[in-house]
Amino acid sequence: xxxxxxxxxxxxILAACIVLLPLAVQNDYHYDVLIxxxxxxxxxVGLNLLIGYAGQISLGHAAFFGLGAYASAILTTTYGWHSLxxxxxxxxxxxxxxxxxxxxxxxxxxxxxxxxxxxxxxIISIVLNTEAHITGGPDGMSAAPFSVFGYTFQSEKxxxxxxxxxxxxxxxxxxxxxxxxIGRALRALHGAEVGARVVGIDTTHYKxxxxxxxxxxxxxxxxxxxxxxPTVTPSILGFIKSVEFVVMAVFGGMASVMGSVVGAVIMxxxxxxxxxxxxxxxxxxxxxxxxxxxxxxxxLVPTIAKMLRRKEAP
Amino acid sequence: xxxxTIQFILxxxxxxxxxxxxxxxxxxxxNASHVINFAQGEFIVIGGMSTxxxxxxxxxxxxxxxxxxxxxMVVGLALARFAIQPAKDADVVAxxxxxxxxxxxxxxxxxxVFGKDIHSLPHFSGETPLxxxxxxxxxxxxxxxxxxxxxxxxxxxxxxxxLAGKAMLATAYNALAARxxxxxxxxxxLSAFALSALLGAVGGIVVTPITFVSYExxxxxxxxxxxxxVLGGLGNGIGAxxxxxxxxxxxxxxxxxxxxxxxxAIAFIIILVVLVARPNGLFGKKGIDRV
Numbered sequence: 234x235x236x237x238x239x240x241x242x243x244x245x246i247l248a249a250c251i252v253l254l255p256l257a258v259q260n261d262y263h264y265d266v267l268i269x270x271x272x273x274x275x276x277x278v279g280l281n282l283l284i285g286y287a288g289q290i291s292l293g294h295a296a297f298f299g300l301g302a303y304a305s306a307i308l309t310t311t312y313g314w315h316s317l318x319x320x321x322x323x324x325x326x327x328x329x330x331x332x333x334x335x336x337x338x339x340x341x342x343x344x345x346x347x348x349x350x351x352x353x354x355x356i357i358s359i360v361l362n363t364e365a366h367i368t369g370g371p372d373g374m375s376a377a378p379f380s381v382f383g384y385t386f387q388s389e390k391x392x393x394x395x396x397x398x399x400x401x402x403x404x405x406x407x408x409x410x411x412x413x414x415i416g417r418a419l420r421a422l423h424g425a426e427v428g429a430r431v432v433g434i435d436t437t438h439y440k441x442x443x444x445x446x447x448x449x450x451x452x453x454x455x456x457x458x459x460x461x462x463p464t465v466t467p468s469i470l471g472f473i474k475s476v477e478f479v480v481m482a483v484f485g486g487m488a489s490v491m492g493s494v495v496g497a498v499i500m501x502x503x504x505x506x507x508x509x510x511x512x513x514x515x516x517x518x519x520x521x522x523x524x525x526x527x528x529x530x531x532x533l534v535p536t537i538a539k540m541l542r543r544k545e546a547p
Numbered sequence: 548x549x550x551x552t553i554q555f556i557l558x559x560x561x562x563x564x565x566x567x568x569x570x571x572x573x574x575x576x577x578n579a580s581h582v583i584n585f586a587q588g589e590f591i592v593i594g595g596m597s598t599x600x601x602x603x604x605x606x607x608x609x610x611x612x613x614x615x616x617x618x619x620m621v622v623g624l625a626l627a628r629f630a631i632q633p634a635k636d637a638d639v640v641a642x643x644x645x646x647x648x649x650x651x652x653x654x655x656x657x658x659x660v661f662g663k664d665i666h667s668l669p670h671f672s673g674e675t676p677l678x679x680x681x682x683x684x685x686x687x688x689x690x691x692x693x694x695x696x697x698x699x700x701x702x703x704x705x706x707x708x709x710l711a712g713k714a715m716l717a718t719a720y721n722a723l724a725a726r727x728x729x730x731x732x733x734x735x736x737l738s739a740f741a742l743s744a745l746l747g748a749v750g751g752i753v754v755t756p757i758t759f760v761s762y763e764x765x766x767x768x769x770x771x772x773x774x775x776x777v778l779g780g781l782g783n784g785i786g787a788x789x790x791x792x793x794x795x796x797x798x799x800x801x802x803x804x805x806x807x808x809x810x811x812a813i814a815f816i817i818i819l820v821v822l823v824a825r826p827n828g829l830f831g832k833k834g835i836d837r838v
Contacts, residue, residue, distance in 0.1 A: 292643075343639045351815075352815035355812070355815050356815050363808045512655075519649060519653070522645070526644050526648070527645065
């Protein structure tokens with residue numbers, strides 16, 4: 234039992250937070266912010282597998298999030314699909330696309346990989362912006378309500394529990410993935426790619442695998458987002474949004490699942506807290522990005538965990 | 548047909564010249580520090596915006612240009628000193644985040660100081676179009692191409708014929724060896740940022756009469772400059788200039804003959820194709836990995 238607690242400590246703390254948070258929530262707006270934080274967290278947990286564990290950067294993940302959102306919006310309205318079927322189709326489509334692009338581009342390294350993922354993100358965002366007869370162009374479009382087995386999610390409260398549950402599932406899945414042989418291979422890959430290859434790890438295979446998994450996470454969150462938000466617009470898959478996802482992962486803590494969640498929640502709440510000084514928001518955001526990387530390059534959660542451990546030890 | 552092709556080539560060379568300057572800025576900083584400076588596009592905006600503000604304040608254009616360039620260089624120095632130097636040993640991802648953070652930070656400051664409006668400058672020597680084999684050319688395009696070419700030549704001279712330039716090249720090849728030979732590598736980092744800021748600012752100023760400038764216009768220009776540098780092979784100055792010109796011309800051609808909505812997408816498709824076929828850029832050398 235204590236081994237179980239030890240292993241899933243983060244997951245249990247997160248579950249407790251999700252259950253207790255509604256006590257502090259006063260209105261639908263608060264729920265709305267928390268729901269968006271949860272959706273971002275799902276994307277970032279997946280992205281952190283790629284950045285933190287496999288050591289590969291992606292500056293185009295918002296495109297996968299956006300493709301998931303548009304798949305749900307288009308399939309449930311224009312074609313009248315069931316929302317789960319649309320979500321599944323989006324995830325499958327994004328998975329295939331990620332697989333096709335990953336094989337050639339993951340051979341690239343560092344800045345070249347950043348450039349390639351950035352390029353793919355921008356191309357997808359331009360296509361969705363331009364093909365207005367399918368996507369509604371810059372005005373965007375809305376999805377049908379989200380329903381599962383006859384239950385339709387309408388109230389903010391029901392959405393809160395849905396997203397909370399999905400986030401827990403995402404965290405559980407990725408923690409298991411990290412403790413599996415795949416996770417060990419990824420860490421070896423991050424440490425020394427040539428070294429990993431020498432001891433017999435098919436590094437390309439694992440890099441592609443984790444890229445596809447993280448893209449599917451993003452697509453899943455995107456689908457939920459499309460059903461929850463009033464309108465899906467191309468701004469959700471721009472370069473800036475991709476950067477925000479990376480910042481959440483890095484600020485919270487690279488190679489830390491809980492760090493991803495904390496990073497996503499803080500960076501989602503921040504603009505709302507700064508709403509009264511809206512003009513200064515980019516300045517503060519930029520300063521946080523630079524400050525985090527200079528003073529705690531490992532990110533918030535690993536840095537604090539290290540400080541706590543140092544205090545415990547005599 | 549021929550006229551329109553010439554027209555597109557001229558338009559492409561004009562924007563290509565700016566991409567080349569920005570790409571060269573990326574290259575200089577990359578060589579000095581292995582940092583990709585995502586805030587490069589903000590140098591263009593700060594240069595353009597400060598000139599607009601100084602001209603509006605009543606200064607003559609040439610004075611405003613010199614002052615605005617100096618302002619941008621100070622920003623570049625501050626960036627190197629306070630954001631890059633303290634994080635010198637961070638890994639690639641961390642450095643990418645720092646410079647993206649810097650670009651958001653600077654964009655925020657530009658927006659607070661100069662507002663969100665789109666600004667322009669008067670053309671340097673009138674707006675009477677010149678006729679070139681049936682195609683029209685604005686005199687300002689000549690300014691853009693001429694000044695870019697002059698700056699690129701000055702850079703080539705600086706890196707090949709002066710001691711300071713050679714010290715910077717030596718640092719690019721092997722920072723430790725350069726330090727052992729008495730090169731002050733901290734100085735190299737600062738000068739690289741100052742030079743890049745200079746290239747960005749001048750590029751931004753000469754192009755503002757044609758393309759206008761707003762607090763946001765640095766994002767796309769920065770990405771295009773990065774593309775130019777990658778296309779030519781990171782770290783290769785001549786490659787970055789060629790990459791910028793190729794990018795500009797191909798973009799103008801595809802805007803003219805294929806679709807103007809997909810102009811930006813086509814630029815990135817070219818980059819992807821080149822990267823997949825030649826992972827180290829058109830003129831880059833093959834990298835070797837060490838464990």
